[in-house]
Amino acid sequence: xxxxxxxxxxxxxxxxxxxxxxxxxxxxxxxxxxxxxxxxxxxxxxxxxxxxxxxxxxxxxxxxxxxxxxxxxxxxxxxxxxxxxxxxxxxxxxxxxxxxxxxxxxxxxxxxxxxxxxxxxxxxxxxxxxxxxxxxxxxxxxxxxxxxxxxxxxxxxxxxxxxxxxxxxxxxxxxxx
Amino acid sequence: xxxxxxxxxxxxxxxxxxxxxxxxxxxxxxxxxxxxxxxxxxxxxxxxxxxxxxxxxxxxxxxxxxxxxxxxxxxxxxxxxxxxxxxxxxxxxxxxxxxxxxxxxxxxxxxxxxxxxxxxxxxxxxxxxxxxxxxxxxxxxxxxxxxxxxxxxxxxxxxxxxxxxxxxxxxxxxxxxxxxxxxxxxxxxxxxxxxxxxxxxxxxxxxxxxxxxxxxxxxxxxxxxxxxxxxxxxxxxxxxxxxxxxxxxxxxxxxxxxxxxxxxxxxxxxxxxxxxxxxxxxxxxxxxxxxxxxxxxxxxxxxxxxxxxxxxxxxxxxxxxxxxxxxxxxxxxxxxxxxxxxxxxxxxxxxxxxxxxxxxxxxx
Numbered sequence: 001x002x003x004x005x006x007x008x009x010x011x012x013x014x015x016x017x018x019x020x021x022x023x024x025x026x027x028x029x030x031x032x033x034x035x036x037x038x039x040x041x042x043x044x045x046x047x048x049x050x051x052x053x054x055x056x057x058x059x060x061x062x063x064x065x066x067x068x069x070x071x072x073x074x075x076x077x078x079x080x081x082x083x084x085x086x087x088x089x090x091x092x093x094x095x096x097x098x099x100x101x102x103x104x105x106x107x108x109x110x111x112x113x114x115x116x117x118x119x120x121x122x123x124x125x126x127x128x129x130x131x132x133x134x135x136x137x138x139x140x141x142x143x144x145x146x147x148x149x150x151x152x153x154x155x156x157x158x159x160x161x162x163x164x165x166x167x168x169x170x171x172x173x174x175x176x177x
Numbered sequence: 178x179x180x181x182x183x184x185x186x187x188x189x190x191x192x193x194x195x196x197x198x199x200x201x202x203x204x205x206x207x208x209x210x211x212x213x214x215x216x217x218x219x220x221x222x223x224x225x226x227x228x229x230x231x232x233x234x235x236x237x238x239x240x241x242x243x244x245x246x247x248x249x250x251x252x253x254x255x256x257x258x259x260x261x262x263x264x265x266x267x268x269x270x271x272x273x274x275x276x277x278x279x280x281x282x283x284x285x286x287x288x289x290x291x292x293x294x295x296x297x298x299x300x301x302x303x304x305x306x307x308x309x310x311x312x313x314x315x316x317x318x319x320x321x322x323x324x325x326x327x328x329x330x331x332x333x334x335x336x337x338x339x340x341x342x343x344x345x346x347x348x349x350x351x352x353x354x355x356x357x358x359x360x361x362x363x364x365x366x367x368x369x370x371x372x373x374x375x376x377x378x379x380x381x382x383x384x385x386x387x388x389x390x391x392x393x394x395x396x397x398x399x400x401x402x403x404x405x406x407x408x409x410x411x412x413x414x415x416x417x418x419x420x421x422x423x424x425x426x427x428x429x430x431x432x433x434x435x436x437x438x439x440x441x442x443x444x445x446x447x448x449x450x451x452x453x454x455x456x457x458x459x460x461x462x463x464x465x466x467x468x469x470x471x472x473x474x475x476x477x478x479x480x481x482x483x484x485x486x487x488x489x490x491x492x493x494x495x496x497x498x499x500x501x502x503x504x505x506x507x508x509x510x511x512x513x514x515x516x517x518x519x520x521x522x523x524x525x526x527x528x529x530x531x532x533x534x535x536x537x538x539x540x541x
Contacts, residue, residue: 079219141206
């Protein structure tokens with residue numbers, strides 16, 4: 001039987017495992033994700049829809065299974081992303097803080113090593129991230145920006161498609177405890 | 178309180194984190210400023226990696242672009258080389274045509290100014306005999322060419338027709354051939370001699386000149402007309418070597434007619450004798466212009482005050498002689514004035530050699 005049948009949903013030994021990573025690996029992966037978003041869209045414009053920092057935040061949060069760790073991951077990566085943008089510091093920070101917290105909370109209830117679960121997590125948190133960012137922009141900054149639902153859904157699917165192989169690749173860095 | 182915090186630790190941390198960032202956000206919005214420290218850290222951390230990524234991308238991109246571009250470069254290079262070869266050949270052909278046109282024009286000008294009658298001919302080949310200095314020209318009996326006619330260029334004589342092969346071809350024996358001979362005369366001292374080719378060399382020699390006769394180095398020789406082939410007055414060449422021999426002088430000439438190569442020649446159909454020119458031949462190495470007529474020889478003006486020296490008086494006398502005969506000192510081809518003219522005479526008939534001046538007392 002494959003992972004898709006066994007892992008969604010499941011109360012068992014798998015969802016209780018906590019995966020640790022080397023600090024250097026976490027920093028390097030986070031930095032690589034931010035550099036990717038800064039450098040790659042310059043010559044491959046359609047890759048600008050890919051939010052690697054968000055996917056990395058989701059991954060480390062779900063694998064660490066600790067909301068505090070998720071908060072710290074999200075805040076750090078979000079503030080770094082804010083630092084390299086023209087917006088105010090804290091916009092992406094707040095949103096990714098929430099993403100990290102909720103991703104870690106979800107990981108305590110589901111088997112996050114399942115590919116289908118990862119796909120759904122990727123889709124859901126990307127949509128949540130874009131929606132909440134739009135809310136902050138309108139509520140806190142008073143900017144009248146539109147929320148393109150259809151485009152957000154499509155891009156969310158794309159990010160979810162990328163998330164599955166990305167998470168598989170990052171699984172090689174984990175230290176099983 | 179502590180139990181509350183421990184129980185809701187995760188939520189507390191979340192709220193604290195969000196609160197801190199809200200404060201940060203509010204500060205930036207309120208003060209309309211930015212928190213540079215965090216941005217500097219982030220940029221400092223990201224910039225080196227971004228540079229590495231960009232460098233890698235550009236090198237890979239250039240590699241692939243150069244690879245694919247090179248596929249066309251070879252074909253383009255081949256095409257350009259072919260174009261270059263074709264253009265070089267066209268350029269060479271055009272230059273040859275231009276040179277031919279220049280030579281043809283020079284021949285036309287020369288024939289127009291010469292009293293002899295010529296027919297122009299092209300050198301079309303050499304003989305297969307390695308020792309002979311013989312060429313073929315593209316003129317024959319149909320152009321009036323006959324055996325024994327002289328052949329020259331504007332620069333000098335080059336040979337004579339020894340055979341006529343039909344209407345369109347003739348054989349010309351060059352002056353450098355050992356079988357060639359012609360009568361010549363020197364320009365300065367009017368020394369007669371016989372021009373002969375020197376076997377195996379591209380120079381000519383003058384025979385039959387006695388050691389007692391004077392021949393200067395760089396002196397020009399012209400045809401004397403005594404051989405019945407070459408009209409008198411055609412340039413032959415300039416002396417390169419002259420030395421005394423056992424009984425006769427050894428004189429070698431550089432033939433002027435062969436110095437610029439041999440492409441087009443003139444066959445003398447009807448020759449007219451011309452005097453030996455006093456001035457050097459036309460192809461002298463240095464072009465000198467005649468001095469201006471109004472300031473040919475600036476005569477020294479005698480001093481306004483004070484006595485004139487003997488030299489001043491002589492110079493003044495010669496100046497007055499030149500003025501009386503409208504002679505310009507230094508003008509080529511006009512000769513010298515008559516220094517015996519009587520400057521005090523009223524008419525040309527009364528002009529007679531002036532009496533020699535009384536000797537002046539020597540200066541103390």
